[in-house]
Amino acid sequence: MLLTELLHNVPAVCVSREKEAEITSVCCDSRKAEKGCLFIAVRGYQSDGHRFIASAVERGAAAVLAEEAPEEIPAGVAVYLTENTRAAVADAAAAFYRHPERQLRLVGVTGTNGKTTSTHLICHILEQTGHPCGLIGTNGIRIREELRPADRTTPDGLELYALLREMADAGCEYAVMEVSSHSLVLDRVRGLHYAAAAFTNLTQDHLDFHGDMEHYFEAKALLFDRCDTAVINLDDAYGARLAQQVKCPVITFSAKRDEARLVAKNVRLQPDNVQAVLVRDNDIARMRLNIPGMFSVYNGLTAIACCLALGMGLEEVTEALRTAQGVKGRAEIVPTGRDFTVMIDYSHTPDSMENILRTVRDYAKGRVIGVFGAGGDRDKTKRPLMGKVGGEGCDLCVVTSDNPRSEDPDAIIQDILAGMSAKHRYKVIPDRREAIAWAVKHAQPDDIIVLMGKGQETYQEICGVKHHLDEREEVAKALEAPEAR
Numbered sequence: 165m166l167l168t169e170l171l172h173n174v175p176a177v178c179v180s181r182e183k184e185a186e187i188t189s190v191c192c193d194s195r196k197a198e199k200g201c202l203f204i205a206v207r208g209y210q211s212d213g214h215r216f217i218a219s220a221v222e223r224g225a226a227a228v229l230a231e232e233a234p235e236e237i238p239a240g241v242a243v244y245l246t247e248n249t250r251a252a253v254a255d256a257a258a259a260f261y262r263h264p265e266r267q268l269r270l271v272g273v274t275g276t277n278g279k280t281t282s283t284h285l286i287c288h289i290l291e292q293t294g295h296p297c298g299l300i301g302t303n304g305i306r307i308r309e310e311l312r313p314a315d316r317t318t319p320d321g322l323e324l325y326a327l328l329r330e331m332a333d334a335g336c337e338y339a340v341m342e343v344s345s346h347s348l349v350l351d352r353v354r355g356l357h358y359a360a361a362a363f364t365n366l367t368q369d370h371l372d373f374h375g376d377m378e379h380y381f382e383a384k385a386l387l388f389d390r391c392d393t394a395v396i397n398l399d400d401a402y403g404a405r406l407a408q409q410v411k412c413p414v415i416t417f418s419a420k421r422d423e424a425r426l427v428a429k430n431v432r433l434q435p436d437n438v439q440a441v442l443v444r445d446n447d448i449a450r451m452r453l454n455i456p457g458m459f460s461v462y463n464g465l466t467a468i469a470c471c472l473a474l475g476m477g478l479e480e481v482t483e484a485l486r487t488a489q490g491v492k493g494r495a496e497i498v499p500t501g502r503d504f505t506v507m508i509d510y511s512h513t514p515d516s517m518e519n520i521l522r523t524v525r526d527y528a529k530g531r532v533i534g535v536f537g538a539g540g541d542r543d544k545t546k547r548p549l550m551g552k553v554g555g556e557g558c559d560l561c562v563v564t565s566d567n568p569r570s571e572d573p574d575a576i577i578q579d580i581l582a583g584m585s586a587k588h589r590y591k592v593i594p595d596r597r598e599a600i601a602w603a604v605k606h607a608q609p610d611d612i613i614v615l616m617g618k619g620q621e622t623y624q625e626i627c628g629v630k631h632h633l634d635e636r637e638e639v640a641k642a643l644e645a646p647e648a649r
Contacts, residue, residue, distance in 0.1 A: 510619025
């Protein structure tokens, strides 16, 4: 593709003698630069792409798009300047991958909790009703039957448009994706318009990035400026506020308020499923979702309301939902063959911890033992809140490490303990493997051990290095230990 075609919708000015080039690829990482590529210099939070322009050119870049010109403009290389290269990444990617978003119907889900399960449920319903679907989110990427790992909830613009192109070429009719607040603020989803966009809830998280809850909410709200129909949880205070301010048509859902467009009544919470009677205008249907917990009611409502927004019928949607199963790392039961239960859950915010612990408490016959830590280099203010929730929701807490990243694990643990009091029973074991082994060793009949924070992750990030750590494997090792037999 010609460079001028690629930059057609990018407000850029050429500052080099060379104005044209045949572009064979686009990259923002100089290590991925190759002959014929367009290198886009983006200012990141840890490094500045402008520092690596020379390196990209050495590797064969035919053109550079930047916010400021390099000190020396290499001969034969086209250099263009624009005010915001982060936004330009998405615009250039859309053009390079021939606008795949125009061939797909997009469904986006945002919120603090419930995004992963809700998107999986939406995708399941669509596939069950004959609509080929792609999926992008925290637990990975799915293009029809192919599964891939994901590095972040919402990929950057280059990877995102490349994935959408693959989905379109694979015959997908829909692309369902988790839309993070970071992706909205940082223009990763720039240029995308959604047939349906859903808001699950908003609780404290990511304040290290957004600063406060108001800015966090404003970031989430950006999604609803770019959708045909908004799907909003009316039982969440921020959701009720959002429903009043969006400009597009809205489908609200609730398990408490009859004024919502979709209402769950007669909710029944079982140890392995949730059931409810759904009312939408004059339609009535029965919902059954084989994932326990009140949060599953809301995840099911999110998925159902999204599919209704896409034009599907209530009965066909609820029927398809009956065959849906749980998502890895979300209230996932680990087989033990023992008289106690081990559950893995991704809950890593005060609200999500409270949700999973309340669910477990509803059917626990023995003690609830929580094993959890908090992520490093992230919102520190939520750590004592997590400690308080863990202390109040568990009979015994094992406070340990999550992904400490560049922080001292012991310092993170002290932040957590600040929210706990003398009445809370807890034990501190910084090494997560040892913490899991201790919990398994000391489990009594009918106890439920809840491993919180890692979910689907099979690594632990320490000092910038990801070390293999799969909690399922650690549970198996603990069960094989002589003292656990």
